[in-house]
Amino acid sequence: MGCQYFEPCDHGAGTFTVAMPKLTFGRGCLSEIGERAQARGFTRVALFTDPTLLSGPYVATVCDSLKKSAIDFEIFSNIRIEPDDRTIIEASLFLVEGNYDSVISVGGGSSIDTAKAAMVYACYPADFTDYFGAPVGAGKPIPGALLPHIACPTTSGTGSECTSVSVIRLNEHNCKFVLGSPYLLPVEALVDPSCTESLPANVIASTGFDLLCHALECYTAKAYTRWPVVASPKQRTLLQGANPWSDMAAKKALEIVGEFLSRGVNESSDTIARDQLMWGATLAGMAFGNSGTHLPHAMSYGVTHYMRDIETEGYSMSSPFVPHGISVVVSAPAIFRYLATGAPERHLEAAGYLGASIAGATKDDSGEIVGARLVELMRETSMPNGLKGLGFNDNDVRPMTDSVIRQTRAIGNAPRETNAIDIENIYRDALTLW
């Protein structure tokens, strides 16, 4: 490719793959679900949603649309925010017992990820960690196709409707890990931005920073040409590093979040901003679904592993709970200040897309500029001031690091080599951000 960032290197990949579901975006498109399911031959649908959405208007729209198209369905709604292995086992039993030919998910990342993972264990029963990578799992590939899945996100952050991964908390480890396979990709996504109108400010903020970090991690990820060449296309993971496709979507997502995040959070009636954030989340999903994330997401799992005595306004989860997007962004300014020397031009460009002034800046300034812009956005949207703002202190740094160091693929996708001492130092820098 023409971009210097993707120049070939010895033994590096020369090929990348783009995977995408068929995508429909726009206000009101949720009501198309019946006809779309019918067109795909769905006759008996397992409908996944969460308890807070169950009696609300979006699930009602989907149910009405399915009924109009004479499609039989049953609902599974016992889904917790940030699903764990218990949730997935229960959901997979629901699938096995119901004899379904298809799946629809309506909700945030938790509903979509539950639907994805439940299908794995319903279709290919195994010990729960068999399909997770080392060191926690056996690293077995998911053997084959799952049920056709139409995903309908109701928050503007997850991007899960466009990805081949599902993030699950393993209770044995009290930590989240990623299940990944091309078979997890939904066949279709219906993205209706009107679903975000009723979301509280803090949910827009958390999901907005999730989308921001998806895009920023994609754009700054290790180039796909720096990952080893694979012997067979079956071995090519879709978390394949930065590539021209992901760049394109990530760049636009960064521009959107830089312009509209504060508006969308601070003014609930600003439908233009909230619609834009939903499009940004979709673009960021298209991007990171084909590049993978890196250190901010990996280090967020240390936060959710050791969080205590904390809850977040706007979320129904009891303590301890830190929303995913906040757990990701809370260390991000310190992380990008550290990583920038691995790809300074990229960090500078990304800061510019996010709305930072980069006129006259040099490569040496890139880490500080992107870190400062992230802090600025966090302050505009009332985010916690670093890890201390979430109740962590210096004593937590070592155990959090020990937890995170297991996220080997994500750490390896960063633009700079990172060891346990680096991660400890970054966490310390992230204790207080301003």
Ligand SMILES: [Fe+2]
């Ligand atoms: Fe995320």
